[in-house]
Amino acid sequence: MLSPQTFKLVRESGAIPGADYLLEVDNVRKEFPGVVALDDVSLRIRRGSVHALMGENGAGKSTLMKIIAGVYQPDAGTLRLKGNDIRIASPLDALEAGIAMIHQELNLMPFMTVAENIWIRREPLRYGFVDHREMNRRTRALFDRIGIDVDPASEVRDHSVATRQMIEIAKAVSYESDVLIMDEPTSALTDREVDHLFRIIGDLRAQGKGIVYITHKMNELFTIADDVSIFRDGRYIATHPAKDLNRDQVIQMMVGREITQMFPKEPAVIGEVILSVRDLALEGVFSGVSFDLRRGEILGLAGLVGSGRTNVAETIFGVTPATGGEIRLDGKPVTIGSPRDGMRAGMALLTEDRKDTGCFLMLSVGENMEMAVLTHRYVKAGFVDQGAVDTECGKMKDAMRVKTPNLAERIENLSGGNQQKVLIGRWLLTNPKILILDEPTRGIDVGAKAEIHRLISRLAGQGVAVIMISSELPEVLGMSDRVAVMHQGRLTGILDRTEADQVSVxxxxxA
Incomplete structure (x- = not known):
């Protein structure tokens, strides 16, 4: 078995004679406490191809990729690059061997510049010090090559989630790796940015790179992939050329069953107005936003990334207090100056970024779920009734079908989709009157999406008023009673369900 250092020499000289695949994974097994994440999984990646991995959350896709990228160590199995057995003990080993990974949860350092993030540990030096001018020049050259317009000297924290995603992609490309792993790379990108990413992928494929592409979006699968491998419950199911499959076949292999209704919108009685927003404004971000929300209604909030959708939701909830306008609840003016005010008013907000603003990764599933209710509903005589808390959290875990051994499992060990379910469960424990969901199904597989859509519809049927932000138009159109559309900080129109379609939105x- 070659060390990463020795493999670098092999990498530069090319594959050994007779090596049919760029990357081979054989009989890999990985267990976490109480969970078999991968059960003797095998995979083959061809040179100059895009290989899509499909499967529900918890199927093992990301775990396998983290093993290939050196984040996790396998309990059994072997890896081969260009026909050579190799042991990857760390992410640095993987990079030196020619494997780069763009993680589903972004790993950039917000208080460093864009260039510093891209060239960390590889900074150009001058007289023993980092040469920032040269580093910025290299970054501009990289961005020019792949068509990204971002100031290398700007700090990452000043950029949107979508721009950070493109910076992550540029960072991975900068390593000139033979194998590039992309885990949900388009989760925060606009349609235009997705097209741009696909052009980059096409160029890399033409250079003979092997691209491993994890996605839950079927349209992407059939647009970009050459081969498709299906995983289910930690097991390898099958591999097929993408051209030989259709959407229903992929879904059936993924979930082991047919999903006949992706958007199970049930009839709900639309009641009286519970929330009125008039000329709401946040200086420099959005202004003049006005709409009503009724009990039992699902109001979709659509618009391109950067249109101000998230900012409006956060202002209503009190994350960023409004600088103008009025909010009324049940006809009475209210001041929402903080999330605590929003919660006291009966509101709940599921944020769009579960890693940065949702999960406490070092805490357990139970601790994450109880976070929003611990300080008031279950406190008696100054003490927490932990038994009652655990009972309610256990019921919510079962209701949300969270795949976890128990409530004590650290949430960082769960798949992204199961983390999302825990966060939704957290807010449902507050029994909200108004539920604001920002990208509720981002990074979630088709089976879990249908479950969450069904849950949202059922909550609306119980009289909960829902504001749902989504970048996926079919989701907005399929679930909403009305669709409010934003553009550059303005509300440009509100469409009834009967008149809303992709063209009108x-x-x-x-506009």
């Missing part, structure tokens, strides 16, 4: 989104 996009016309308002680009």
């Amino acid at each position: 996009m016309r308002l989104a680009a």
Whole structure:
């Protein structure tokens, strides 16, 4: 078995004679406490191809990729690059061997510059010190090559989630790796940015790179992939050329069953107005936003990334207090100056970024779920009734079908989709009157999406008023009673369910 250092020499000289695949994974097994994440999984990646991995959350896709990228160590099995057995003990080993990974949860350092993030540990030096001018020059050259317009000297924290995603992609490309792993790379990108990413992928494929592409979006699968491998419950199911499959076949292999209704919108009685927003404004971000929300209604909030959708939701909830306008609850003016005010008013907000603003990764599933209710509903005589808390959290775990051994499992060990379910469960424990969901199904597989859609519909049927932000137009159109559309900080129109379609929404989104 070659060390990463020795493999670098092999990498530069090319594959050994007779090596049919760029990357081979044989009989890999990985267990976490109480969970078999991978059960003797095998995979083959061809040179100059895009290989899509499909499967529900918890199927083992990300775990396998983290093993290939050196984040996890396998309990059994072997890896081969260009026909050579190799042991990857760390992410640095993987990079030196020619493997780079773009993680589903972004790993950039917000208080460092864009260039510093890209060239960390590889900074150009001058007289023993980092040469920032040269580092910025290299970054501009990289961005020019792949068509990204970002100031290398700007700090990452000043950029949107979508721009950070493109910076992550550029960082991975900068390593000139033979194998590039992309885990949900388009989760925060606009359609235009997705097209741009696909052009980059096409160029890399033409250079003979092997691209491993994890996605839950079927349209991406059939647009970009050459081969497709299906995983289910930690097991390898099958591999097929993408051209030989259709959407229903992929879903059936993924979930072991047919999903006949992706958007199970049930009839709900639309009641009286519970929330009124009039000329709401946040200086420099959005202004003049006005709409009503009724009990039992699902109001979709659509628009391109950067249109101000998230900012409006956060202002209503009190994350960023409004600088103008009025909010009324049940007809009475209220001041929402903090999330605590929003919660006291009966509101709940599921944020769009579960890693940065949702999960406490070092805490358990139970501790994450109880976070929003611990300080008031279950406190008696100054003490927490932990038994009652655990009972309610256990019921919510079962209701949300969270795949975890128990409530004590650290949430960082769960798949992204199961983390999302825990966060939704956290807010449902507060029994909200108004539920604001920002990208509720981002990074979630088709089976879990249908479950969450069904849950949202059922909550609306119980009289909960829902504001749902989504970048996926079929989701907005399929679930909403009305669709409010934003463009550059303005509300450009509100469409009834009967008149909303992709053309009418996009016309308002680009107005």
